[in-house]
Amino acid sequence: NAGVTQTPKFQVLKTGQSMTLQCAQDMNHEYMSWYRQDPGMGLRLIHYSVGAGITDQGEVPNGYNVSRSTTEDFPLRLLSAAPSQTSVYFCASRKGTENTGELFFGEGSRLTVL
């Protein structure tokens, strides 16, 4: 039972570098999302998707891009990393698009930008 799988678990980047955080789910969930977790600030929504080909911005989308070409995958791209993007990133998915459902989270990706 894989659930939500995130890779890599750890990454160190230099300012200005680009990278992609991968997220895959095997539960055929329509809804997928990316959050960042920072001390004292809880989880903040970056981007989300309600289905293949559909994405939308969350609370803190600047500096991040997403795409949803398949139901299973929802990669998060950092085009030019900045120290302010040092954080722990979580991908989460949910069956259906109604807000009553449970979010299933990956184990997180810890990113450090120097």
Add this chain to the structure above:
Amino acid sequence: AQSVTQLGSHVSVSEGALVLLRCNYSSSVPPYLFWYVQYPNQGLQLLLKYTSAATLVKGINGFEAEFKKSETSFHLTKPSAHMSDAAEYFCAVSAYSSASKIIFGSGTRLSIRP
């Protein structure tokens, strides 16, 4: 717009004592409310949720929460703390009519004293 406030970034109780974690919400439409738990180095897991049915909601591991509309609160309680309850707890709010955004609080770290 919706928001959630968790009072107390850190709560410490003795083993066997009552656990009370506070959450107040703001929502212009009927809210859906959730409590998630995060154990060290893991993603979040759903503890319980309120989706306009019974106002007293029971969750996993002996936790429960009561929705009080007049107080705009959804506090989490457990009658007797166990060492395994040590974790970070997040309250979250969403709405059926919102564009699939779920807003999390800043979290409360629960410590259990032997």
